[in-house]
Amino acid sequence: MSQKTIIARPVNINLFKIRLPISALISITHRISGMYAFFVTLPLSIFLFRNTSSELSFSNVNTLLKNNNILSTFVYFSFLVFLYHIMTGFRHLLMDIHIGENLKAANASAYAVIGLWLLASLFTFLRFGS
Template sequence: MNTDHRPVYIDLRKINLPVSALISITHRLSGMYVFFITLPLMLALIYFSTESEDSFNDLSLFLKDYKFILGLIVLSFCILWYHILSGVRHLIMDAHIGESLLASKYSAIFTISLWIITTCFVFWRIFS
């Protein structure tokens, strides 16, 4: 009998998680990003764009000059899009559709694939 009560340290890099678990974890992380980064950024942009005509013009010039800020906005929308896609996947699974291990794996792969394709298309359309 093991009477050792020391804490066990698990190396998370050595654990092979299934694709559906990775989708679930990244859905939670993207939700935190959306709440703490995207939401304040978009509220600030809405505030400055509706404050006055001059502030709208200043904001549009600022976004044209600084590609980094535009990239951050596009990245935030892409992460929001990922959060929406994986959220729809979770809602479908909450309705007891595709709960088997194989269906869960395929829906996770489909969600990631759809997100990558649409994100690449958006970046291509904006930055080309």
């Protein structure tokens, strides 16, 4: 037990030098997307709900969201981030009841979630992006 072994411990942790395993990446992005869902998607949804209660405001919102502009991009992006939170959260819920907990299954479901979400994003882009 020398002083050397203690000094050799990595005390200066550089987050940019750590390569995260895919399930850790899912976990941290689940948190970030959750923060975004609370601070942006939720008030945005309330705002949209408020602005679709009359026929005129509904058609204004409808026209805005059907066209490709900075506001509709923001709205679709916000709901896609929320969808990401739901999909990664669903994966975590399955793991909580001990489904797909081993390394192989966890890696597979992590890639599946990212793949499905990218497909959903692509679909949204093709449907509303032009």
